Amino acid sequence: MKFTSRFALVAALGVAVAAVAPGTPAFAKKKDEAAAPALKIGEAIRKPLAEADTAIKAKNLPAADAALAQxxxxxxxxxxxxxVAQYGLNAAQASGDQARLSTALDExxxxxxxxxxLNDDARSKYYWFxxxxxxxxxxxxxxxxxLSRAIAAGSTEADAYAILADAQSRNGKTTEALATLQKVIDAKAAAGQAAPSEWYGRGADMASRGKLPNQFVKITTAWxxxxPVKQNWHDSLFIYRQMAGLSGDVDLDLLRLSRAAGVLPLxxxxNYIDYALAVYLRFPNEAVDVLNEGIAAGKLNPSTSxxxxxxxALSQPKLAPDKASIPAAVTAANGPKATYKSVMTTADLVYGYKDYAKAAELYKVALTKPGADAAQxxxxLGLALAQAGDKAGAKAALDQVTTGNYAVLASYAKVWAQTPPTS
Known part of the structure; x- marks a missing residue:
């Protein structure tokens, strides 16, 4: 399946060009100006510069251009x-021609x-524009x-890092672009601030296009x-699913997480069908519940699907005997002959009936069995505890998941358990 990127970097790049141009020629020293050294200007050049100044103020650009050429x-x-370049910039600004202004600024x-x-204050402004x-x-x-020069000179423009990162990305430097974004995101986080949402989104887009799953997970969990907007959750989980090519139990558990986070309807x-196909033979109740949720959300129509x-039709007749089997299955799971797989099957069965506290107890039992898949x-266990209301217990369990694709799912689940998605 394909995903259409929703990520955008900057909505607009409007430039207040007046901020670029020097207000007064550098050689016309103000009375209160003491910091900048006086420029040495020859007598011969003063006359055409004065003519250019008069023409610019009168908006007589042909005359200004002739004087500046001289x-x-x-x-x-x-x-x-x-x-001369200063006056040239003023003339370019008066012309309203951005291409001309750009050339004049370069000069x-x-x-x-x-x-x-140029001191650093001037560099930060001029290189920014x-x-x-x-x-x-x-x-x-x-x-x-x-932009690198502007930032090095101390630019405080809010979008400088974001535009730099996008330029690096368009230059084919995806890793550098992500490092640029991550640097400013981390700096803002250290200061107790959040970078604009678009920066995280653009970083996620770069990482996904660059096929860099580690960077994608890092920036999206921070995002x-x-x-914690539901659309952000949906995009992060399902783009990661596509990038990682998940299958089997890990894929099912990502779908379970997306359902728990309330983002399946997006x-x-x-995805509803994938979920149901993964569970209907073993856990018919979970399959029917998921499909009914899809129908209620307007995503599925039995008459056309x-x-x-x-x-x-296959699962409905199994629901009553399936539910009736739970007490005996729980007793067996707690018995001496139970194996990791048998206990996990029972725990998943109970989970599918949304008895999260009981499911958590059984996942804990499964962890004690020989050959246990601790990550799974x-x-x-963390997913069940979070839905049972035990956030601390959920975090403790998820902290134990440190390798493989389950470690990635755990990193997302920890964010979800502590900060549930908003609409």
Whole structure:
């Protein structure tokens, strides 16, 4: 089955271009300006610069361009070239042409660096806008370089890391992009803050497209902790299911977790069928309950779904004897001849009837048997305890699951047990 990505990085990249342009020529020193050293500007270049200034203020761009062209020819030193670039940026801003503004900003940065006139505050602003212009032009290599410089200079722009990560991803550097996002997410978490939900979502999209399951699990569990929305839960679990190619009992347990988290109704009807097919021969009550939930959610229609119709028809007659068998099965599970598999079967049977406390007792018994699959039993124990209301016990059980695909399911289940999904 295929999933359509819902993840997006930034809704808009609007640029307040006025923030880029210097308000006053650097050589026209203000009375209260003492920090920046005076620029050395030759007398020959002052006249065309003054003409350019007058023309820009009058919005006479042809005249401004002519004066700037003359000034550019006269500019011999890095400082003079930098001042011309400042006026060039003001003229580009007045033109309203973003391509021209981008080119002018490039020149301002290059000449400012050459003249040693850019401090970190200026770099953080100029490279930030340069990075945005490059990103909008789909020049992702340039965007990556510029945004990296802006961040290194101390940029506090909220979206700088997110856009940098997206540029890295589009450059084919998925691992680096995820590291960029994870760095800022971790920093915000350490400060008691949550990064925007879109950042986590974009990271999840990068990891899934890059086929990086470990990174996907790390960023999505953090996402679900910060934003426990049902749609986020659905996407995280079912994209992981697809990435990992789950099958057998592990796949069934992911479906059980998705049902416990209340996100099955957001999924495709095939997931209900997959669930029912996995349990109807052993646990007919669980199969019928799941299919009835799918029907109630509008996901299944017995008249058009042959699997739904046939599984219910086959399972319904078994429900009464199945339920009647529980007391004897529980007694046998607690008896001396019980094996790991027989106890687990009984525990799963009871779980399917939603007697989570009794199921938890039996999963604990199963863990004492020779050959016990500790990861599987502890995961199901944690799932049962959480639904029985014992969050601490659920966490303790899930903490014991440390290897394989069950460890991934346990990491999701621990988040769910502590922070149930919201609508």
């Amino acid at each position: 000034a550019k020819q006269l500019a011999k030193t890095p400082e003079e070239q930098y001042v 301002l940065i290059a000449t400012g660096e050459a003249a040693n006139q 340069q990075g945005q212009f490059a990103y909008q032009a789909k020049n992702y290599a340039k965007a990556e370089a510029s 679900l902790t910060a934003y 999924s495709a009807q095939s 042959q699997n739904t119709r046939e599984i219910i 039993a502890n995961f199901r």
